[in-house]
Amino acid sequence: MPAPQRSFVDVAPDSHFPIQNLPFGVFEPRTGGSSRVGVAIGDYVLDLCTLEDRGLFVTPEFQGHRVFGDPALNAFLALGRPAWRKAREIIQYLLNAETAALRDDAAWRAQALIPQADVRMRLPARIGDYTDFYSSYHHANNVGTMLRGAENALMPNWKHLPVGYHGRASSIVVSGANVRRPCGQTKAADAPAPSFGPTKSLDYELETAFLIGPGSALGERIPIDHATDHIFGLVLMNDWSARDVQGWEYQPLGPFLAKNFCTSISPWVVTLEALEPFRRPLPPQDPEPLPYLRAKRDATYDIQLEARLQTAKMNSPYVITRTNFQNLYWSIAQQLAHHAVGGCNLQPGDLLASGTISGPTEESRGCMLELTWRGANPLTLPNGEVRRWLEDGDRLTITGWAQGEGFRVGFGEVTGRIVPA
Amino acid sequence: MPAPQRSFVDVAPDSHFPIQNLPFGVFEPRTGGSSRVGVAIGDYVLDLCTLEDRGLFVTPEFQGHRVFGDPALNAFLALGRPAWRKAREIIQYLLNAETAALRDDAAWRAQALIPQADVRMRLPARIGDYTDFYSSYHHANNVGTMLRGAENALMPNWKHLPVGYHGRASSIVVSGANVRRPCGQTKAADAPAPSFGPTKSLDYELETAFLIGPGSALGERIPIDHATDHIFGLVLMNDWSARDVQGWEYQPLGPFLAKNFCTSISPWVVTLEALEPFRRPLPPQDPEPLPYLRAKRDATYDIQLEARLQTAKMNSPYVITRTNFQNLYWSIAQQLAHHAVGGCNLQPGDLLASGTISGPTEESRGCMLELTWRGANPLTLPNGEVRRWLEDGDRLTITGWAQGEGFRVGFGEVTGRIVPA
Numbered sequence: 001m002p003a004p005q006r007s008f009v010d011v012a013p014d015s016h017f018p019i020q021n022l023p024f025g026v027f028e029p030r031t032g033g034s035s036r037v038g039v040a041i042g043d044y045v046l047d048l049c050t051l052e053d054r055g056l057f058v059t060p061e062f063q064g065h066r067v068f069g070d071p072a073l074n075a076f077l078a079l080g081r082p083a084w085r086k087a088r089e090i091i092q093y094l095l096n097a098e099t100a101a102l103r104d105d106a107a108w109r110a111q112a113l114i115p116q117a118d119v120r121m122r123l124p125a126r127i128g129d130y131t132d133f134y135s136s137y138h139h140a141n142n143v144g145t146m147l148r149g150a151e152n153a154l155m156p157n158w159k160h161l162p163v164g165y166h167g168r169a170s171s172i173v174v175s176g177a178n179v180r181r182p183c184g185q186t187k188a189a190d191a192p193a194p195s196f197g198p199t200k201s202l203d204y205e206l207e208t209a210f211l212i213g214p215g216s217a218l219g220e221r222i223p224i225d226h227a228t229d230h231i232f233g234l235v236l237m238n239d240w241s242a243r244d245v246q247g248w249e250y251q252p253l254g255p256f257l258a259k260n261f262c263t264s265i266s267p268w269v270v271t272l273e274a275l276e277p278f279r280r281p282l283p284p285q286d287p288e289p290l291p292y293l294r295a296k297r298d299a300t301y302d303i304q305l306e307a308r309l310q311t312a313k314m315n316s317p318y319v320i321t322r323t324n325f326q327n328l329y330w331s332i333a334q335q336l337a338h339h340a341v342g343g344c345n346l347q348p349g350d351l352l353a354s355g356t357i358s359g360p361t362e363e364s365r366g367c368m369l370e371l372t373w374r375g376a377n378p379l380t381l382p383n384g385e386v387r388r389w390l391e392d393g394d395r396l397t398i399t400g401w402a403q404g405e406g407f408r409v410g411f412g413e414v415t416g417r418i419v420p421a
Numbered sequence: 422m423p424a425p426q427r428s429f430v431d432v433a434p435d436s437h438f439p440i441q442n443l444p445f446g447v448f449e450p451r452t453g454g455s456s457r458v459g460v461a462i463g464d465y466v467l468d469l470c471t472l473e474d475r476g477l478f479v480t481p482e483f484q485g486h487r488v489f490g491d492p493a494l495n496a497f498l499a500l501g502r503p504a505w506r507k508a509r510e511i512i513q514y515l516l517n518a519e520t521a522a523l524r525d526d527a528a529w530r531a532q533a534l535i536p537q538a539d540v541r542m543r544l545p546a547r548i549g550d551y552t553d554f555y556s557s558y559h560h561a562n563n564v565g566t567m568l569r570g571a572e573n574a575l576m577p578n579w580k581h582l583p584v585g586y587h588g589r590a591s592s593i594v595v596s597g598a599n600v601r602r603p604c605g606q607t608k609a610a611d612a613p614a615p616s617f618g619p620t621k622s623l624d625y626e627l628e629t630a631f632l633i634g635p636g637s638a639l640g641e642r643i644p645i646d647h648a649t650d651h652i653f654g655l656v657l658m659n660d661w662s663a664r665d666v667q668g669w670e671y672q673p674l675g676p677f678l679a680k681n682f683c684t685s686i687s688p689w690v691v692t693l694e695a696l697e698p699f700r701r702p703l704p705p706q707d708p709e710p711l712p713y714l715r716a717k718r719d720a721t722y723d724i725q726l727e728a729r730l731q732t733a734k735m736n737s738p739y740v741i742t743r744t745n746f747q748n749l750y751w752s753i754a755q756q757l758a759h760h761a762v763g764g765c766n767l768q769p770g771d772l773l774a775s776g777t778i779s780g781p782t783e784e785s786r787g788c789m790l791e792l793t794w795r796g797a798n799p800l801t802l803p804n805g806e807v808r809r810w811l812e813d814g815d816r817l818t819i820t821g822w823a824q825g826e827g828f829r830v831g832f833g834e835v836t837g838r839i840v841p842a
Contacts, residue, residue, distance in 0.1 A: 160615050165674035166587040180640040182763035194581050196711045219601040253586035254675025257763040290617045342603035342678040
């Protein structure tokens with residue numbers, strides 16, 4: 001058995017960013033300098049430009065391209081899995097405790113390893129199009145039960161295809177940005193007419209999302225067994241939602257202003273390579289889906305996910321959701337294959353999200369709508385405060401990690417604080 | 422009364438592109454050379470780069486920017502109305518029959534005026550996000566009647582807000598591109614399970630769409646009385662639709678694969694300046710909308726719109742829809758103000774579409790779904806062929822124009838031919 005990989009950079013056992021992870025992101029040094037691509041290692045960012053400058057990525061997989069000086073991952077995404085694997089191999093080698101090159105070169109280290117406290121993270125990619133699926137059975141079933149009763153909770157299509165819709169790409173922001181309470185039209189069931197004002201039922205949605213690498217041409221399908229060739233990695237997502245706005249506007253064409261005021265994602269993209277040890281077989285689906293949705297070897301991942309709420313009066317966050325990526329009924333390969341099956345073209349940097357990831361238990365519900373059952377059962381927080389929905393000053397943070405033997409492949413977090421309308 | 426404007430470039434009386442129009446687009450010379458911005462005049466494209474090269478746009482409104490060598494209008498869009506007006510003024514002056522500068526300079530003319538037959542038109546802009554509204558009362562009412570009966574045809578929200586949803590930006594193509602019949606899941610009402618295959622109910626949707634100029638910041642509204650500051654101009658759109666796919670997939674989150682396989686737009690963007698003589702008061706709305714949707718002076722435009730079908734067996738197209746932009750209930754200012762009212766940020770190059778524009782009469786229905794009442798009343802074409810939906814080999818062309826005194830401000834066309842799955 002090979003010795004576990006270890007880096008010369010100090011990494012705490014509960015760090016999200018050991019050498020087994022190496023997630024990619026875009027950072028801007030607070031001391032100045034342009035945004036560029038880096039990899040997280042412990043409490044540091046490894047500046048990949050300094051490696052590129054030294055010719056470390058001059059390999060056939062990179063086809064002569066320089067991609068890490070860009071303020072977005074798109075050029076790297078377009079290169080595909082051979083380049084992603086090669087980059088990971090090179091970075092893992094360079095950061096290994098046994099490799100002297102960077103370890104023993106103080107000047108290079110000072111340039112290449114920047115404390116995360118000294119950088120601002122940016123959106124990892126220019127997101128061309130953003131799609132949101134609805135792939136958690138328990139979420140769809142809970143919401144459907146609230147709206148239509150338990151008998152008609154799931155729409156007839158739900159178990160035959162990964163239901164999804166197009167979201168708004170321009171309002172995707174990176175973790176840390178404040179979230180302004182949106183205004184909109186709402187109408188109480190007993191009101192004669194709608195009224196306008198700040199939403200009274202602001203919610204979070206705990207989601208993950210994956211970034212597209214090489215795209216596909218218009219009119220072309222992506223066979224499901226090739227789907228992961230197009231998937232670079234995953235981030236955490238909070239799909240902030242205004243439930244009262246949604247209730248009034250969403251029929252018949254789906255959510256619009258209820259969702260497009262802000263969507264937050266985590267800055268570090270965890271690659272499929274890093275998640276490989278946490279692959280688990282996708283549970284059998286009943287009914288069996290149509291052939292274009294059946295992979296030879298489909299998979300899910302064992303990723304623990306949490307949402308934490310901290311109100312303005314609390315000193316520390318309180319976990320209100322504990323769920324797992326495995327609560328998704330549809331796999332990311334199925335989502336991708338379905339997306340492209342009618343000929344819709346995908347492009348590097350497109351983002352495809354899971355939908356709220358709820359599990360079968362109460363604590364695994366991934367939004368306030370479900371946790372409080374539309375406000376009927378308010379949450380009581382440890383300090384005695386009560387929440388039906390998010391209030392101004394509340395901070396909501398989603399985090400997630402896959403637990404290895406003595407290390408964590410983590411996503412960091414996506415956080416945002418509600419500010420008044 | 423001033424003499425009507427006339428260009429030294431020959432313009433036929435029924436041309437869509439007289440000196441009163443001057444729509445902007447992006448073209449690529451067939452003889453080589455990169456894509457750049459031009460203006461249509463008669464059967465020619467005026468290459469704006471040759472004007473920019475001579476310093477004609479060095480004005481305060483252009484703030485030192487060169488924008489016409491770009492392969493997209495985005496940089497010009499971002500400059501806003503003062504630059505758009507100035508550009509129009511300069512081009513109108515230069516093309517005027519009384520202005521000698523270009524008229525009498527054979528070398529410059531040869532370089533600047535390229536026959537439209539010698540260029541390929543490109544998408545006018547990099548479209549970041551695309552939104553489709555549902556703003557024709559008769560379309561919403563017809564579709565609702567088919568689905569839910571006449572009593573429940575309109576959803577309760579429809580007369581209170583411009584219903585809209587996010588569409589797919591990547592699959593927007595410019596006029597002329599073939600449209601591959603998409604495959605997808607469908608389920609007949611009496612079938613026990615869905616099946617997969619080419620759509621059996623391929624449709625067109627006659628729409629218009631407007632391009633956003635200067636955008637807005639996340640969290641910021643656009644007051645309705647400033648809405649047109651953000652609107653550059655309009656194009657024609659065909660929102661190709663697979664009705665059987667739509668029927669099975671669209672609940673509860675709206676259309677997805679039924680629409681994202683292809684959306685075609687016309688290449689020339691007709692500015693609000695060119696449409697100004699065709700402004701008409703927006704008819705009163707009942708109920709009166711909420712204050713954020715009430716403009717001091719809201720408007721619609723008198724634009725005639727037609728859809729023409731030509732099957733593989735026909736020698737010429739046959740008009741199957743005759744409608745007018747005035748059939749839209751909600752104005753473009755209302756659509757824009759609504760879009761931004763919750764804080765969604767808009768960006769130069771975003772595209773906001775009208776939804777199918779149907780009128781009160783049978784011939785003014787803007788899609789096959791309505792024309793044939795979901796296939797129940799097939800169309801009989803002049804050569805005896807019958808159509809419930811579009812078939813392979815069919816060409817569908819949408820055109821539109823505003824009729825002035827002795828001239829037309831036209832949109833050209835958006836056309837596409839169906840090719841087999």
